[in-house]
Amino acid sequence: MKIVTWNINSIRLRLPSLLNLISTLNPDIICLQETKCPDDKFPYDELIKIGFQHIAIKGQPSYNGVAILSKVKIKSILHHDFCNKKDSRYIGIETAKTKNIGPLIIHNFYVPAGGDEPNPEINEKFQHKLLFLDEMKDYLSESIKKPIGQIVTGDLNIAPHENDVWSHKALKNIISHTEIEINKLNTICNPEKWCDALRHEILDSEKIYTWWSYRNKDWEKSNRGRRLDHIWITKNIEELKKDILIYKNTRNWDRPSDHVPVMITI
């Protein structure tokens, strides 16, 4: 089973890229963030037509928006309104059991970016991010009590390791790589319960990036990336993990998202 996470940054603008991604990687489940699409304008028909008959969405106009597209039957959809904001930053599913795998719970997060000023007392957006992480910790520690395999995916907007950013020194006071948010993320991704699938696969000494800013003239040449997109799996399905792919090619596609898709094969 192949599961992809991708911050698509507008599903309507990038539907052709999504279809291209699907025909190239042939995933079974796709977790999208920043769909930026109200539910009544979601491109259901095109996706159902190519086999994603089971779709869970939580959209809103202009901002945020998450969706899970699945070829596997969805047994139930999970909702949670983090920070009582009525925004669209989380959706989860429990899949039906398939021949080889499942059921699985898949959590799809779009964690707040947090603005620019790394001080929660003067920056409400950073405060929101930190409170979101606190609530995420409680929510997942409750969910993980269920004795079935679980996966956390999404744009977590935090690059926790030194080699998840192009310069640990230059970014240590830049939101996404500050100590306070990294510490919070690390308490959620407790290694006794969760396996950080990318870091498990790739040596700590190697750089991993899944996002490159639009603001660099040549993203590939300057290569100032960050690992903001994550896939974690519970220890009880860790032995199922076969492969990880960071599909960097898409960053050179026409009208690219600033994030690239990440895929796990289990």
Add this chain to the structure above:
DNA sequence: ATGGTTGTTTAACAA
């Protein structure tokens, strides 16, 4: 230290 770009929705906001 500053400014660089993209997307949605209609000049401003978010990333």
